[in-house]
Amino acid sequence: MTAIETSPAAAVGYPATPLAHRLRAVLRIHFANPFMTLIQPWLITLLIFGVNLAIYGLIAYAAGGADRVEEGAFQNNGGVSWVFVFMIVIAVQAMHFTFRFALGMSVARRDYYVGTLGYFGILALVHSLGLTVFAVIERATGGWWMDAAFFAPLGLAGQPVPVVTYLYVVGFLLALSTGAFAAGVWVRWASNGLYVYFATLLVAVVAFLWVVTTSHAWGDVWSFLTGTSIPTLATWALLVVAVSAGAGFALIRRAPVRS
Amino acid sequence: MTAVLEAHGLTKRFKDVTALADVSFSIDGPGVYGVLGRNGAGKTTLMNLLTGQDFPTSGTARLAGLDPATGSHAFGAIAFIKESQAYPEGYKGRHVLKAASGIFPRWDDAYAAQLIEDFGAPLDRHMKKLSRGQRSAVGAVVALASRAEVTLLDEPYAGLDAVARQLFYDRLLTDFAEHPRVILMSTHLIDEAADLFQRVLVIDKGRLVIDQDADELRGAAVRLVGPAAQVDRLVGSREVLHRETLGGTAAVTVDGADDAFKAEAVAAGLELAPVSLQQLIVRRTGVQSTEEISA
Numbered sequence: 001m002t003a004i005e006t007s008p009a010a011a012v013g014y015p016a017t018p019l020a021h022r023l024r025a026v027l028r029i030h031f032a033n034p035f036m037t038l039i040q041p042w043l044i045t046l047l048i049f050g051v052n053l054a055i056y057g058l059i060a061y062a063a064g065g066a067d068r069v070e071e072g073a074f075q076n077n078g079g080v081s082w083v084f085v086f087m088i089v090i091a092v093q094a095m096h097f098t099f100r101f102a103l104g105m106s107v108a109r110r111d112y113y114v115g116t117l118g119y120f121g122i123l124a125l126v127h128s129l130g131l132t133v134f135a136v137i138e139r140a141t142g143g144w145w146m147d148a149a150f151f152a153p154l155g156l157a158g159q160p161v162p163v164v165t166y167l168y169v170v171g172f173l174l175a176l177s178t179g180a181f182a183a184g185v186w187v188r189w190a191s192n193g194l195y196v197y198f199a200t201l202l203v204a205v206v207a208f209l210w211v212v213t214t215s216h217a218w219g220d221v222w223s224f225l226t227g228t229s230i231p232t233l234a235t236w237a238l239l240v241v242a243v244s245a246g247a248g249f250a251l252i253r254r255a256p257v258r259s
Numbered sequence: 260m261t262a263v264l265e266a267h268g269l270t271k272r273f274k275d276v277t278a279l280a281d282v283s284f285s286i287d288g289p290g291v292y293g294v295l296g297r298n299g300a301g302k303t304t305l306m307n308l309l310t311g312q313d314f315p316t317s318g319t320a321r322l323a324g325l326d327p328a329t330g331s332h333a334f335g336a337i338a339f340i341k342e343s344q345a346y347p348e349g350y351k352g353r354h355v356l357k358a359a360s361g362i363f364p365r366w367d368d369a370y371a372a373q374l375i376e377d378f379g380a381p382l383d384r385h386m387k388k389l390s391r392g393q394r395s396a397v398g399a400v401v402a403l404a405s406r407a408e409v410t411l412l413d414e415p416y417a418g419l420d421a422v423a424r425q426l427f428y429d430r431l432l433t434d435f436a437e438h439p440r441v442i443l444m445s446t447h448l449i450d451e452a453a454d455l456f457q458r459v460l461v462i463d464k465g466r467l468v469i470d471q472d473a474d475e476l477r478g479a480a481v482r483l484v485g486p487a488a489q490v491d492r493l494v495g496s497r498e499v500l501h502r503e504t505l506g507g508t509a510a511v512t513v514d515g516a517d518d519a520f521k522a523e524a525v526a527a528g529l530e531l532a533p534v535s536l537q538q539l540i541v542r543r544t545g546v547q548s549t550e551e552i553s554a
Contacts, residue, residue, distance in 0.1 A: 017331070017364075029347065032354035101346060101347055103311070103312055106333045106336060107362065108334060
């Protein structure tokens with residue numbers, strides 16, 4: 001295939017378009033309307049953040065000041081995790097709609113997939129940097145002057161800023177790549193594929209629990225999780241990202257456009 | 260020379276339904292080609308295979324000699340506009356045009372702007388909120404302004420009114436004259452679009468039943484009207500597509516009428532009338548019929 005693509009005046013085929021141009025076209029399809037993927041998540045996140053902050057303020061006011069609230073009371077907030085779940089939805093939805101559109105516009109399946117992964121990568125970076133900025137402000141203001149943790153809650157509170165950013169990036173990549181895989185199943189086999197996929201996933205999880213339990217290995221699993229630093233665990237998760245992304249491509253390669 | 264579009268034994272089965280059966284043809288150069296057939300005949304399936312949207316069960320589809328479903332060679336060379344096109348979430352007309360302008364190397368912004376005005380295509384409303392006609396208008400703009408080497412149009416004017424359809428035909432022919440390319444259009448409004456086509460492919464129940472030059476096809480059938488005995492004698496063993504009788508007068512649609520036959524009919528004093536492309540295709544793909552009309 002490469003030989004054909006790089007010979008400009010072959011007897012067959014049309015003049016090849018450079019890869020960069022083809023990928024740019026895919027990015028343009030995704031970015032044509034950036035509201036849902038880039039802007040809307042921030043509107044909702046800031047709304048959730050504002051509401052949480054208001055409630056914290058309310059509690060602090062009722063308690064007679066932030067310093068009179070139990071220590072660490074505002075540290076455990078999972079509000080920000082919604083963005084990661086939302087990214088799974090974004091990945092599935094983006095691929096469901098843009099795959100058909102892009103192919104009708106003569107984009108090849110492989111270019112579409114590579115470009116889409118690139119787009120997901122950009123989303124992961126942009127959102128991670130955005131969250132980092134807020135996490136830095138959070139720390140600089142002593143937790144919004146109330147010892148509150150919204151952008152870097154739970155175990156993230158004690159981690160250095162670059163580590164926090166890294167965890168965000170991996171989290172987004174994990175959400176987007178598993179979303180891309182699920183979308184691949186959907187595009188390739190429609191709803192039947194998803195039934196099989198989720199059934200398989202369920203069986204695999206239960207089988208894992210069985211194996212670990214019957215071989216009395218919970219101690220090992222636990223010591224691995226507690227003995228491994230959070231960044232190292234995140235790096236292990238990149239393996240899942242790579243496998244999901246690769247499997248997604250295998251699915252897309254032969255996926256039909258349904259009308 | 261490599262054909263622009265080529266199908267060889269192209270077959271597509273969906274479970275136990277054969278949507279397309281052993282279709283072979285070749286399109287070698289620029290022209291406006293019609294893909295005609297009844298609903299469910301296999302027109303969309305054929306176009307899906309020719310553009311690599313789907314994979315054939317057997318046989319091959321080729322775009323400029325290469326498989327349209329693998330590799331990136333078709334990028335910017337082929338535009339497939341279909342009535343059932345799904346648009347990405349949140350897309351407005353202008354997003355569609357923006358995406359298209361980044362793909363087609365011969366995309367013409369000024370021409371697109373002109374077409375948008377002509378068709379009244381709404382650009383600032385969400386695609387999924389548009390009426391069928393408005394969506395078709397956006398599709399028509401993309402189809403024409405992309406000036407792709409190969410443009411496939413699957414029922415491109417669904418929901419467009421007669422004025423807009425005529426406008427579309429006019430713009431198509433004008434732009435084709437200036438920028439010759441392969442345009443393959445499916446339709447069931449045969450008579451309306453008949454003058455556009457230089458060649459027609461008729462698909463019936465998944466099979467390619469007619470692949471012929473449009474002018475030849477138009478001349479291939481005639482309607483003879485005259486005294487029944489005289490008409491029958493002249494028709495002889497020729498294939499009769501349709502026959503009506505009224506008292507002693509017969510009106511017969513005959514296939515495969517050559518010039519000698521026509522001259523003979525005129526000499527015999529019979530009335531000779533052309534048969535429209537639509538009539539011919541309806542007759543050829545429908546059941547052979549005989550009608551007795553009582554006064």
